[in-house]
Amino acid sequence: MSFFEIIWEIPLSGLSFLFSRVLRFVMQALSGFYTSSSQKNLEWELVCAEFFKKDIKLLWAMTKARWNLHAIVAIVGAIEVKESLSIDINSANKSAKSWTVVVYTAPNLNTITSISSLTVSEKEQWQSLQLKPGKYLLGLRYYHWSETVEFPAVKADGVEVVAAQTIEAPANINNFYYDLIKRKKIIHICLNYYVFNLLRFKQWLPQDFVRRVFLPVPNPETKFYFGAIKIGEVLQFKLDALLLKNYDVYFSLYSRECFPIEWYPITEQKHTTSTRQENCLYVVRIHQKFSKQEDFINDWVNIAVI
Incomplete structure (x- = not known):
């Protein structure tokens, strides 16, 4: 990150984070509508x-x-x-x-x-x-x-x-997610502007804090890998065969504002995502297939941003 990026990115991310906490509280107070x-x-x-x-x-x-x-x-x-x-x-x-x-x-x-x-x-x-x-x-x-x-x-x-x-329940029942980004407004930008930098610099922040903020309501049975992808970068996966045999691996890509962009299962041991022309966020969900299986080993998963 250049000096000029620091001048605007860090303060704006801080303001965005504070705004997200306030809005989250307001939405919780008004949650009777759902x-x-x-x-x-x-x-x-x-x-x-x-x-x-x-x-x-x-x-x-x-x-x-x-x-x-x-x-x-x-x-x-x-x-x-x-x-x-x-x-x-x-x-x-x-x-x-x-x-x-x-x-x-x-x-x-x-x-x-x-x-x-x-x-x-x-x-x-x-x-x-x-x-x-x-x-x-x-x-x-x-x-x-x-x-x-x-x-x-x-x-x-x-x-x-x-x-x-x-x-x-047709196979494409979730295709409506593609259209959500068309409804992007300034409030969505302000709400999640901080997330990209939260993940970009997650190694310098308390891991429990990053996980709690980014994944407020995770599925307890799912293992998560997540991070930021800058313009021109790709994700490179190297997965163990035992992982793919016993677990489903799901890749999701989101815009900086956290709108869905693309998603699909990963079924091969080596996989590289497409190059993006915008800053993005990713989440990899690893979900157990069977009740009796090999215990999960962290070394089965290697995900690199290149």
């Missing part, structure tokens, strides 16, 4: 173009998470629980080869626990979780989904509060 106020009206909401039809909902999402572009994502909440929450896992098992349900507190989205195709028994129809009294949001992710998927029924303290819901 959750039902009545247990009688709860239903799964598919993350899709319709979900982001309102600009404020898009802004809310961009303050909360980094897009998972490789899964069908749905949310439901807030669910009021006194003791237990139960999920019909038969729906998930028949809908996708791999799936996770993450339980978050509402409205601040702190991760509490999760269940998945890797942790549940296929012999049981309902999976129950013991929770402290409170309100919770469920985040569902379906990987390798079927042509038709069913979102599961949910019970709170033994009473069904969310009915099962079936939708058609």
